[in-house]
Amino acid sequence: MSAQRRTVQNASAVGRAGEARAGWAMSSPALAAILLFFVLPAIASLFLSFTDFDIYALADIGNLRFVGLANYERLLENPLFWKAMTNTLLFVGIGTPFIVALSLFTAMLVNSRWLKWRPVWRVALFAPYVTTLVATAVVWRYLLHTRYGLLNYLLSFFGVPPVDWLGSPTASLPAILIFVGWKTFGYNMIIFLAALQTVPRELDEAARIDGASWFARLRHVTLPAIGPTLLLVSVLTVAGMFQLFAEPYVMTQGGPAQSTVTILYFMYEEGFKWWNLGSGAAVAFLLFLCILGVTLVQLRLAKRSGAI
Amino acid sequence: MSLRRWSVTLLAALVALVTIAPLIWMVSVSFMARGEAAQFPPPLWPESPTLENYRLLFGTFGVGRFLLNSILISTLATGLALLFTIPAGYAFAKLRFKGRDAVFRLLVAALVVPGQIGMLPLFLELKAMGLVNSYAGALVPWLAGIFGIFLVRQYCLSIPDEMLEAARIDGASEGQILRRIVLPILTPIIVTLALFVFLGSWNDFMWPLIVLADQDLYTLPVALAANSRQNVQDYEIMMAGAVVTTLPVLILFLALQRHYLSGLLTGSVKG
Incomplete structure (x- = not known):
């Protein structure tokens, strides 16, 4: 046994x-x-940012020197770095609410109980998200063309004079945001849609019978019910806004007057155009700190408002 | 009630039309004669549709080469990603080994670090390995797919332990269990993951732009971006290029959309 x-x-x-x-x-x-x-590369990035790795070190590693915080100091004195920083924060600050609102609106539309042929609209609205970013950026560059672009043509019916979307320093950032919104809202919409489907219809119905307006129901019934999803979508959107690169690269090359240079675009030029890899790594590390910082603030705000 | 039904549907149709209009317009302009699109008001349909732009694209511009590069890189990336992530995802879900949970927690933490942070050192690392300016260099980031491991692990958690235990008692080796029992169950999530990686690597831009210096190795997005910075005036040919670049993934998505959308929700909401 x-x-x-x-x-x-x-x-x-x-x-x-x-x-x-x-x-x-x-x-x-x-x-x-x-x-x-x-x-390994992520950790090496931090070490690289403390060196003067440049084209000479690329040729012969013997030229590499440890420079401490010199890269960071030089960045903080570089006006183009601050320009890139400001632009990126504008993209984050304006783009996030714009894209979240757009996604929530379309999700509520597709979730409406009166909607027919729901799957068709859902796929059509999601389609831009899976397209190739570079290809659709090229398409939008022509849609936004001052003279021959469809957007200005449409606006002309409302009496709006032609806007030089990609050629004016004030219009270029909104123009890119319109494109980014179009490209990405479908993803958030699908996430919102899944959350909205868990909100009991009776709740909304009861509020409606009690005479609550559409806006009141949105504020007091729908939004509280999807709080955690709202947080998730805004965290993801913020991270996405911090990582814009191909959009300015293809549509504006950072211009006009550097109005669309983003942090990542700046990092790319610093690293692979001028081969200042040490300084580029410092930019990468600062970008990481920014994303981390904003995400933590979002989490704290969400906790305070009781969303999670 | 009926009025309400139709007004909601009409609004949805309108929003959907505005959303896909740029894609329809892209296809339409790609069939226009050269110079036709540069008019006011902008024409919506080609006066006499022509394949001239595509002929020029594949002839003079040699787009066939970039198309092949894209197909090759995306196919290899997909195959390699599946090979690396499926066994790992299964192991993290179902095999008990020392340090498993600690390693998994580290992977969760690593998800907040964007891949671009390590791009410059990765470039130097691959340069030292002699992989810069090669297909292999473009493939490397797809081997390190933490998201794929999550997706597979999430799905594996629903496999009953008794099933694996029974196979073990019958004398099946761990490898056999993975191949004969687990893989067939995983088919839906494998399709989803393959779709994600294929689309992701096809659409990827920044890394191939950095690592592929030789024009012969360019993928479609890199080639298109390089051309768009030069041929700004040639609407029609650029649209044809955009169609060739984005239509394959759009069709793939439409054919397998159920897998894509369900995977997207597993990855973001439950993950």
Whole structure:
């Protein structure tokens, strides 16, 4: 009896060891890749930002010197860095509410109980999200053309004179935001839609019978019910707004008058156009701190308002 | 009630039309004769549709080469990503091994770090490995897909332990269990993950722009961006280029949209 139990225990111990071995064997290739191509470069970025890695160090690593915080100091004195910072914060500050509102509006529209052929509208509204960013940025550059663009043509029916969307320093940022909004709202819409479907219809119906206006129902019934989703979507949108690169690269090349240079665009030019990799790494690290900081503030605000 | 039904549907139709109008316009202009789109008011349809732009694109501009590069890189990225992430996702969900939960918590924390943070050191690292300016260099970020591991793990959690235990008692090795029992169950999430990686690598721009210096290696987005910075006046040919770049992924999405949308929700809401 006891011998038998011992064999069973041994067998299960062997099984356990085999399972653990298999666990490591199956996860280690992916973990090694993550370590080598994600974790290591991210940590190296911090070290790189304390060096003067440039085109000379690229040719001969012997030219590399440790410079402490000199890269950061020089960045803080660089007007173009501050321009990129301000532009990015404008994208975040204006773009996030704009895109979240647009996504929520379309999600509520598609969620409406009176809507027919729901799947058709849902796919059509989501389609821009899966298109190739560079391709649609090229398309929008022509849609926003001052003389031949469809947008100005449409606006002309309302008596609006032609807007030089991509050629004027004040219109270029809103123009890119219109494109980014068009490109990304479908993603948020799908997330909102899933949350809205969990809000009981009876709740909204009861408020409606009590005579609550559409806006009052939005504020007191819908929004509280989808609070956590609202937070998730705004965190994701903020992170996305901090990472704009291809949009200015294709549509405006950062211009006019550097009005659309974003942090990432600045980092790209610093690193791969001028080969100031040390300084570029410092930009990357500051970008990371910005995203982290804003996300933490959002979480704190959400906690205070009781959303999570 | 009926009036309400129609007004809501009409509004949705209008919003949907405005949303896809840029895509329809892109296709329409790509069939126009050269110079036709640069008029006021802007024409919506080609007067006499022509394939001339596409002929020029594949002939003079050699877009076939970029198309092949894109297909090759996206296909390889998809295959490699599946090979790396499926076993890992399964292991994190179902195999008990020391340090599993600690490692997984680290992966969760790593998700807040955007990939661009390490781009400059990654470039230097690949340069040292001799992978800059090669297909392999463009593929590397797709091996390190934390999101894919999450997606697979999430799905694996619903597999009953008894099923795996029974296979073990029958003497199946862990590898056999993964291949014969787990993989068939995972089919829907594999399709989803493959779709994500294929679309993601096809649409990716910043990394291929950095790592591929040789024009022969350009993917479609990189080639299109390079051209768009030069041929600003040639509306029609640029639209044809945009169609070639984005239509394959758009069609792929439309064919498999159910898988895409369900995966998107697993990844963001429950994840």
